Each structure stands twice: as structure tokens, then as C-alpha cells.
Amino acid sequence: MSQSLNNDADILIVGGGLSGTMLAVQLLRLPGKRRVLVIEPRAELGRGEAYSAVELGHTLNGNAARMSVDPDNADDLTQWLTQYIAEGGWPESDQQPVPISELFPPRGIFGLYAQQRLQEARAVGALNGSTVEHVRAEAVDLRTDAETVHLTLNDGRRLQGAFAVLATGMFPAARTPQTESSGLNAAALDPWDVATMRQLDPRSTVLIIGSGLTMVDAVVSLEQAGHRGPIEVFSRHGLLPHVRRQPPAWVDFLAEDYSIRSPRQLMRELRRHCRDAIAQGIDWQAPLDTVRAHIGRLWHQASDVQRRQFVRHVRPWWESHHHRSPPLSAELVARLYKEGRLSIHAASFKGLEPSTGHEVSIRLRRRGDVQSCVVTGAALINSSGIEYDWRRVARPLPRQLLARGLVQPGPLALGIAAEVDGAVLNADGEAASRLFAMGPPLRGMWWESTAVTDVASQAKALAERLVLGETR
Structure with missing residues (x-):
């Protein structure tokens, strides 16, 4: 302008x-x-x-039916995508043999x-x-x-x-300058930079900090770049995102019982409903998905102490269960894990270490250990999520x-x-x-x-x- x-x-x-x-x-x-x-x-x-x-x-980590930008029309993206595909857009969509509403664009x-x-x-x-x-x-x-x-x-x-x-x-932590920088971003590759990843030795070891959805994107990027070497993932709890499925409807138990207010009450009742679903042969994600509409109310009415308890004790499991991975990406991560190419470690990142040549070294403390250790790889990716x-x-x-x-x-x-x-x-x-x-x-x-x-x-x-x- x-x-x-x-x-x-x-x-x-x-x-x-x-x-x-x-x-x-x-x-x-x-x-x-x-x-x-x-x-x-x-x-x-x-x-x-x-x-x-x-x-x-x-891809999106939600299917088309969940991702409308029109709050008055939940099918808006599905309708747009139907026309877009009919006009020749996204020909690769036929690789997912599901209705358009269930596609992950x-x-x-x-x-x-x-x-x-x-x-x-x-x-x-x-x-x-x-x-x-x-x-x-x-x-x-x-x-x-x-x-x-x-x-x-x-x-x-x-x-x-x-x-x-x-x-x-x-x-994104990987792209955001920090006021108190550990130097991680300066030494790390962008999780979405496939072109730079193509310059790596395809057999080399890549280190990834963080095991959430950004890590899943990074693994997809490495695969598309032709990387075929080991991938070592480190995060505090060593939790992977669950795969997003399309569970059947479940009773909206939070709408029926407004006495559930605290994080502890929520987790207790949610676990009970998940157990009931499993006992009936129904995907446990069905009860979990009903909670989504009530999170704003529950969080806003919670006390600071309750919010702090949730963030400290529940957040890692909430993130891995609620912020789930799109199916194709989850399949890739699962395959690499089964093949032994991808390893998940519960460890805290403590900083960069001096290294020689074209390698990068990081200091970690594995969960349960008192002493830290140094791990070295050919490249490092910061997948620690959002700041x-x-x-x-x-x-x-x-x-x-x-x-x-x-x-x-x-x-x-x-x-x-x-x-x-x-x-x-x-x-x-x-x-x-x-x-x-x-x-x-x-x-x-x-x-x-x-x-x-x-x-x-x-x-x-x-x-x-x-x-x-x-x-x-």
C-alpha cells in the first residue's frame, strides 16, 4: 500500500x-x-x-465438519470443499476414502x-x-x-x-524471538521448512524438542524431504497426541449437570463417562468431545488455584487427548515408531552444548534421573508449540x-x-x-x-x- x-x-x-x-x-x-x-x-x-x-x-487437525469459519453454518467448509474438489481442486483428496465432511484438508x-x-x-x-x-x-x-x-x-x-x-x-515458539533466549531457535530448523530439510544427510539423526502437534508436522516435513534416518523426540512427559477419530454422539453430561465446576470434578466425571463408553464398545473420544463446548465456561468460572492445578497436573494429558493428530499424520508417526526410526523420550531440555563440525548437541535431563546428559544429532528442530x-x-x-x-x-x-x-x-x-x-x-x-x-x-x-x- x-x-x-x-x-x-x-x-x-x-x-x-x-x-x-x-x-x-x-x-x-x-x-x-x-x-x-x-x-x-x-x-x-x-x-x-x-x-x-x-x-x-x-493438514488441519480437525475434519471439515469441525472447521467452519461461519458460526451460523457448521457445514460451511464442507460445502466449500465439495465445490472446490468438484472443480478439480485438491485431486489428492481421493486418497482418503471418506465423506467430504470427514476429510482433513x-x-x-x-x-x-x-x-x-x-x-x-x-x-x-x-x-x-x-x-x-x-x-x-x-x-x-x-x-x-x-x-x-x-x-x-x-x-x-x-x-x-x-x-x-x-x-x-x-x-509459534519455533518462529518467535524470545526475551530470554536459550539460543534454541538460532540452532534449530523450522518445523515446516521442507526445503532446508532436503539438504540434510537423509540417514542422519534428527533431534526434536517437544512431542505435540508441531512435532507431528516436523515428522511429516522430514518424510516429505526424503529423510530416512533416526528421529529422537524429547518432551517433559513423553506424551504423543492421540489420533483424531470420528466417534459417535454421546450425551452432553456437562449440559445436564451444572454442579460440575472444578477441574477435579470434571476429570472424575469425564473418566467415568469414558469408562462407560468403552464398556459399551464405544470410542472413548465420544465423551471427551462433548466437553469442548463447555471449556470456556468452566475455565472462566474456575478460581486461580483451580486453573493453576489444571495447568500443572492435567494440561499435558489434556493436550495429548484433546489436541489430536490428523489420521494420515498419526499413521506416519506410528509407522516410524514401529519401525524403530522414531523414539519418544521423557526428558527436559536444559540448553545447547558446544559441538563440532556440522552437528548439534543438547543437554537433557531424563525423567527420573538426577544427572543431565548430552545428546548429539545432525540437526535440531524446536517443536515446543506456542508461546x-x-x-x-x-x-x-x-x-x-x-x-x-x-x-x-x-x-x-x-x-x-x-x-x-x-x-x-x-x-x-x-x-x-x-x-x-x-x-x-x-x-x-x-x-x-x-x-x-x-x-x-x-x-x-x-x-x-x-x-x-x-x-x-
């Missing part, structure tokens, strides 16, 4: 990944004339970190879907004179006054709007917002604190009237605030809140 840009807007959206794009879509669909600027350094809106992947093997194709929904919303908005414009830059500072939000970009431009929304998305603590994110805007006291860390330092309607809380606990947040930055408020359905619902509610604010 040129320097002659009109810098005034009704709404400034900081971040043009899925969160920012879905908010723009909802704003375009609402009556009224407004100008929206989306500040995003990438060349395209709608992709962000999650959906910029180009490899077909990097590549993330790059999902990005196309989000972009098309934005394009359609732009046509709707044009009828009212509403526009959404992409400002290709990074927001580096923000301040507010009684009437306006002022935003500074990395190229020196300044924008202003009546409202601003922090839709910054996720900060939610904004105090550790060495990006200009998070640092400035915290330094100015415009935001404060969320519960348990997960994202930032906000009111139920997304209005951020400043360092004194006061709700902003012109600064809002949505999506991953609100992880501490709702625990699950990253899934497509979470983002879509938040986008709709926040758009209505912002439009209401325009009339005040």
Missing part, C-alpha cells in the same frame, strides 16, 4: 491471519458504512502462521477457503459502502486517547482509528503494549487479560473503551481460544460489539 494511504479508519485490526480476517468478514456483513484497515506484514490475508503452509502433508487449502469468504464479504460490504484494506506492514507501537487509537508501523507510517483490535494470532506468555515474546508491539501498561498478562500469564466482550484490561485492571482483543491472545480467559470455531464465534460477537460502539 502506498504512502498516500488515507490513515483514518473506523476500525484498525492488528493481524491479518485467521482471527483478523474473520473479524473483517463479520464487519463487512453487518449493516452500516465503515472503513477497516487490517495491518498484516504477509502478502496475503487469511493465512497467518497456521495456514501459510504449502505442503499438502501439513491441507492447511494451505483452508487458507484459500478463508480468503474466498473474505472476498465474498467484500462484495456484500460494498453494497453499504464498507471496505477492508490490507496495510502490509508490522504494527510496532500503539497508544490511545479519549477519542482515537494511534498505531505506528515499522515503516514509519501512522494510522488512527476509532477502535483497534489485537488479532495477533499465535506466536502464550507475552512477556517472553520479543516482538515490538507486545513489548510496547506491556511497557505502556495498556495490557496486562492474562491468567497464569496466558495471553492478555480482557473483559468478556474482549475489551482489554490495562495494568490497573481498567477496561479499555477502544482497544479489544480476540483469538489466541485470550487463551488465559477461555483456555481454548485458538480453534477455528472459537475464533469464528468471537469474531461475530466482537463485530457486533464494535458496531454497537460506533453508535454511542
